[in-house]
Amino acid sequence: MMPLAEQDWKRDAADAASRGSAxxxxxxLGPVLGTLPDKQARAVKHQALQVIEAALPDPKRLIRLASGLAQIGDETAQELAVFLLSGHYAADPDETAERLRSLTESPHPTVRRWTGEACGTLLVKQFPSFYPRLAAWxxxxxxxxxxxxxxAVRIAAKTRNPAWSRPLLDLAELLMSGAPAAAGKAISPLTLGEGLLASYPEETAARLDVWIAGGDEAVRIHAANMYASAAAAEHWDLLAPGFAKLEQDASPAVRRAVARARKQLLKRLPPDPSGGLLP
Incomplete structure (x- = not known):
């Protein structure tokens, strides 16, 4: 038999969920979570999700409840919202996507992190439906x-689904051309390097040639920053010619990005790699 305190919060949570009251x-949930260390609190949140879904089996009502939770400033409420929204996306794709989009700007770092994970999961599970939404974002x-x-692009790239290489590269290009500077680290070494290049080396190298030859300075800066990734050193044979072109780029900002990437490459490449493109 479960302890009385656990009976109380589960009963109250089930009642609130059945009424759709965020x-x-x-x-x-607040009083019980406020008394627990992080590990136990995570376990309670997992149990709470099970209680909520059992008490409110109607997916559309569940999405409405999750939307209400998303709009509450409380961290726990927003965490629960992320998991409920992503788990029941098909019940109301428009509402789910809009609420997840709002949660990307949550004041709570944990919520933002889980929202990114949820977007990746949805892209993998609902690629045709969710991809256009991410393209708009x-x-x-x-x-x-x-x-x-x-x-989301990084998570989808890890599947190595060959049908997704081109649309994921297209999406990365959209991000590169207009992203605010504060998002740069999320795109260049991580998404381009450890995500797309690691999973689709030949396709990414071919697209890289297009980016390097293009007139968008922001895209070329991201391309140069990608060389700072571990994946760039692993696929140096494919990427060395592009690096040589970036070294001669007319833009000082691109050449500065190349210089930063060079420092990382020197740590990872053997001496005199690929015909001496690096000292």
Whole structure:
């Protein structure tokens, strides 16, 4: 038999969920979570999700409840919202996507991190439906929103699905051309390097040639920054010619990015690599 305190919060949470009351649900969970260390609190949140879904089996009502939780400033409420929204996306794709988009700008770092993970999971599971939404988000001026899209691209790239290489590279290009500077680290070494290049080396190298030859300075800076990734050293044979071109770029900003990338490459490449492109 479960302890009385556990019976109380589960009963209250189930009652609040069945009524679709986000505020009552938050009130039911707050006291118990406030007394627990992080590890135990995570376990309670996992149990709470199970209680909520059992008490409110109607997916559309569940999305409405999750939307209410997303709009509460409480960290726990927003964390629960992320998991409920991503788990029941098909019940209301428009509402789910809009709420997840708002949660990318949550004041809570944990919520932002889980939202990025959720976007990646949805892109893998609902690629045809969710991809256009992420493409629309890519024009956002908000760095956390851009970072969530970049994170989703990395997660989808890890599947190595050959049908996704071109659309994922297209999405990365959209991010590169208009992303705010604060989102740069999420895009260049991580999304381009450890995500796309690691999973699709030949396709990424071919697209890199296009980016390097293009007239968009921001894209060329991101391309140069990609060389700072571990994946760039692993696929140096494919990428060395592009690096040589970037070294001669007319833009001082691009050449500065090349200089930064060179320092990382020197740590990872053997001496005199690929015909001496690096000293």
């Amino acid at each position: 505020s009552a649900l938050t009130a039911a 890519s024009a956002s001026p908000l760095p956390n929103e851009i970072a969530a899209v970049a994170h």
